[in-house]
Amino acid sequence: MSEKVYQLAIIGAGPAGIAAAVECYLLGMREIVLIEKDENHNATIRKFYKDKKRVDKDWKGQTVELDGNLLFLDGTKESTLDFFDEILEKHSVELKTHTEVQKIVKRDNHFEVMITGSSILAKHAVVTIGRMGKPNKPDYKIPGTLKKLINFTLDSCSENEKVLVVGGGDSAIEYAVDLADKNTVSICYRRENFRRANPTNQKDIADALENGSVRALLGVNIVALEDDGGKVSVVLDEGETETYDRVVYAIGGTTPSAFLTSSGIDIEDGKPVHDDNYQSNIKGLYVAGDITQESGGSIALGLNHGYAIANHILKEKL
Template identity: 45%
Template sequence: MEKLDLIIIGAGPAGIGCAIEAKLKNKKVLILEKTKEICQTLRQFYKDGKRVDKAYKGLEGENYSHVRFEDGTKESTIENFESLIKEHDISIEFSSEVESVKQDKENFIVTTSKNTYECQNIIIAIGRMGKPNKPDYKLPPTLTKIINFNANNVQNNEKILIVGGGNSAAEYAVDLASKNQVCLCYRKDKFTRLNDTNLNDIESAANQNKLLLKLGVDILEVEDENSKAKVKFNDGTFEIYDRIIYAIGGSTPVDFLQKCGVNVDDKGIPLMNENKESNIKGIFLAGDITTKNGASIVCGLNDAAKIISVLK
């Protein structure tokens, strides 16, 4: 059984940042990633060419870590982290699902679908968006191709309904409205979770009739209408759309955290101290899994610097 100083679960920016910081301190480190590639959130939930900002709207923008990161696109950001992995000789075990985490005296035994490891510390950096939230009502299985949880499959000149009131929903709506007929539906009568930039952008677009806002309205049902989505609203109206995009957040993978022994609050946020250490000594958390509404890449990199500075 291989012995390591640190195992990092998740090969997104926060996980890679943790590995780089650890390597700079001569730690023996391994990243475990359940998919076949790094940065799955970027790959899955960002459309091609989407801007990735260092000073992300309203969130921490100053990078205190040793990891280089600047403004760019989805593609350039992934390329940057791939380059950093090579530069720092970071070891990643892909297609490796963590099956169990157990304590053995002062160390941990981590069993994956491929191997078993012993390590002193663990950092969980798996992100929140691996499991997107879905609505309570049933969605027709025949509409799987046009009911999405990201904007990757959107074509030009589509009639699109975007559901949600967070920053992702607003960004999708403003971005897609340039080449599509977009309606943003939010169950509350006003936006309560948008940062200032996105609030200004969405209100400006609506005022210029570039997109339609359907606020204070909820969806009762979605039906298959000749391979399009017939959406019935609780205001007594209905519309037919070429595509629906649900941007209603991602749920913290509570089951996995609890399997590791990590306690969470009533909103599914892990309980941590100021150094991002959980209730289990030696298990830390980094990136947007540590927050209610998500974190920027810089926040994740700063988490990495903070955590590695206190590792035993």
């Protein structure tokens, strides 16, 4: 076990984690370690955003005033990743990649952050591991033979396929409109309209439906998937079936409850318990970003959580 005790260990290098690190740095804290299980920061943005995706500061139609020092603006996937690269470089926060944290254990006057075969010690810890480590899956069974044709990102998508996108939020709309450039696309949503999406995406999907590049199945639930000779047969609740080459689910992510409970963080209504400063039921252990939100947050919200945490930790005097 390493003897070094960091001032702050942050688990998860997404927007909220980076903000917590950099805002603490700007307030004078040093010895900060940002721990990321993937090969680079912002795995959610890298894996789930399509290339050149428009990134909205006011995601899902929520207007967020930025409280802190990180001036995040509307942009693209690429400009957003560049923004985070630059602020990490400028503020020399230690980023430990390829390091998956299993849980956090409270010791007498510090936390022990458990990683495979080792641990990292820190006086304060922030959990910002997001909800996309486990994308939501449908509650009906996905037949084993169809696994390659059922996706949760656009990674395996190709061209000239008949694709069904499932979901009706911003991500689902963006996936459908993007795929429609080179594929025949339908979007299936259990509600009757796309009102949950932000205005830009509502307009994009309305245009796509009007010009026929996307077809919508609204107010419809899928009840089963079946293998139809190597294609996906989608059984709808009205009893009809439709056959697709590929089905892409964009129905959000889940709270990483196992991680939180094994670290002693209480969960209520599917979210970790925290006070106004994002401190959990354990003093010195904070939660931030998407895991604190019922149905996913946004980059700007995560940045504000990081700022609030930095102010609280530094007020508590190191």
